[in-house]
Amino acid sequence: MDEYKIDDVARECGLTKRTIRYYEELGVFPAPDRSEGGIRIYTREHIDYLKKIVTAKEILGFSLQELVQYLSVSDAYKMNHQAYHDVKSREEQKSKLTHMEQMLDEQIEMIYSKIERMKNMHSELENTRVRLKDFIQKFVE
Amino acid sequence: MDEYKIDDVARECGLTKRTIRYYEELGVFPAPDRSEGGIRIYTREHIDYLKKIVTAKEILGFSLQELVQYLSVSDAYKMNHQAYHDVKSREEQKSKLTHMEQMLDEQIEMIYSKIERMKNMHSELENTRVRLKDFIQKFVE
DNA sequence: ATTAACGTTAACGTCAACGTTAACTTCGGA
DNA sequence: TCCGAAGTTAACGTTGACGTTAACGTTAAT
Numbered sequence: 001m002d003e004y005k006i007d008d009v010a011r012e013c014g015l016t017k018r019t020i021r022y023y024e025e026l027g028v029f030p031a032p033d034r035s036e037g038g039i040r041i042y043t044r045e046h047i048d049y050l051k052k053i054v055t056a057k058e059i060l061g062f063s064l065q066e067l068v069q070y071l072s073v074s075d076a077y078k079m080n081h082q083a084y085h086d087v088k089s090r091e092e093q094k095s096k097l098t099h100m101e102q103m104l105d106e107q108i109e110m111i112y113s114k115i116e117r118m119k120n121m122h123s124e125l126e127n128t129r130v131r132l133k134d135f136i137q138k139f140v141e
Numbered sequence: 142m143d144e145y146k147i148d149d150v151a152r153e154c155g156l157t158k159r160t161i162r163y164y165e166e167l168g169v170f171p172a173p174d175r176s177e178g179g180i181r182i183y184t185r186e187h188i189d190y191l192k193k194i195v196t197a198k199e200i201l202g203f204s205l206q207e208l209v210q211y212l213s214v215s216d217a218y219k220m221n222h223q224a225y226h227d228v229k230s231r232e233e234q235k236s237k238l239t240h241m242e243q244m245l246d247e248q249i250e251m252i253y254s255k256i257e258r259m260k261n262m263h264s265e266l267e268n269t270r271v272r273l274k275d276f277i278q279k280f281v282e
Numbered sequence: 283a284t285t286a287a288c289g290t291t292a293a294c295g296t297c298a299a300c301g302t303t304a305a306c307t308t309c310g311g312a
Numbered sequence: 313t314c315c316g317a318a319g320t321t322a323a324c325g326t327t328g329a330c331g332t333t334a335a336c337g338t339t340a341a342t
Contacts (some may be wrong), residue, residue: 288337
């Protein structure tokens with residue numbers, strides 16, 4: 001069965017139920033279908049998507065507002081659904097697509113530069129380690 | 142003159158005066174000497190150190206509490222001063238040094254794994270870009 | 283010597299990102 | 313069928329990381 005309740009999702013994604021509802025409220029996470037009694041019914045797709053959100057937030061250090069930006073361009077799911085529906089003219093669609101392309105390029109560039117700066121910090125720390133080891137060496141002599 | 146007031150520091154580091162005092166209050170940033178009238182007098186060393194703090198926070202996405210941890214092992218300045226002074230026995234010093242070494246190793250490992258995960262996101266985004274370009278291509282045909 | 287610009291502390295305000303609680307409904311097993 | 317676990321919304325509380333304001337002292341330049 002491809003049906004999950006909020007607690008299952010929470011467990012698997014490492015979030016609280018409150019947080020999941022909060023993300024839905026903010027528009028970071030899509031609102032799922034409801035059961036007869038109004039209970040949120042999630043699918044596996046939802047879970048995978050939420051996992052992506054969590055890692056993006058963790059690794060990139062994005063705020064929830066930035067996440068909205070990020071998600072609007074980074075996800076193929078949205079590429080097939082949101083950008084394709086609810087838009088009127090072909091011209092509008094095309095401009096929306098090229099805009100997405102541009103945003104995507106910016107995201108990629110930003111992540112790349114972050115990686116570079118992290119590499120710098122990494123090698124600085126390696127240097128510090130060497131100096132520390134030297135210091136300890138001299139210390140025990 | 143190697144003397145700066147808080148506003149100079151703020152400008153150069155891209156922070157507000159309030160933030161600098163707040164960092165001092167938290168122990169993230171060392172308290173400088175004061176002038177006769179109680180005004181904070183900083184040196185170039187302070188500025189460089191604060192710049193490090195800012196980048197570490199930005200790039201690593203550390204909270205201020207985590208920064209305290211990070212700074213206590215990552216900085217050579219502290220290696221020469223804090224760990225060397227205010228400690229009593231030689232045994233204590235040695236254990237403190239090996240503890241620093243261990244923490245440093247952990248930091249290095251953590252940053253490395255962050256870099257790896259960012260690389261993954263980066264290549265995922267590259268894939269998305271390719272798919273998006275394809276989509277646009279077919280769209281304009 | 284005065285004044286404007288800049289410094290100080292202390293206290294309160296704010297915003298994001300949830301946690302907690304209350305008051306209620308729904309669901310699954312004995 | 314009934315009870316307890318787990319679902320729901322709504323509202324208030326909390327914490328981190330500062331911003332803002334007030335009330336005041338210091339400094340530099342005219």
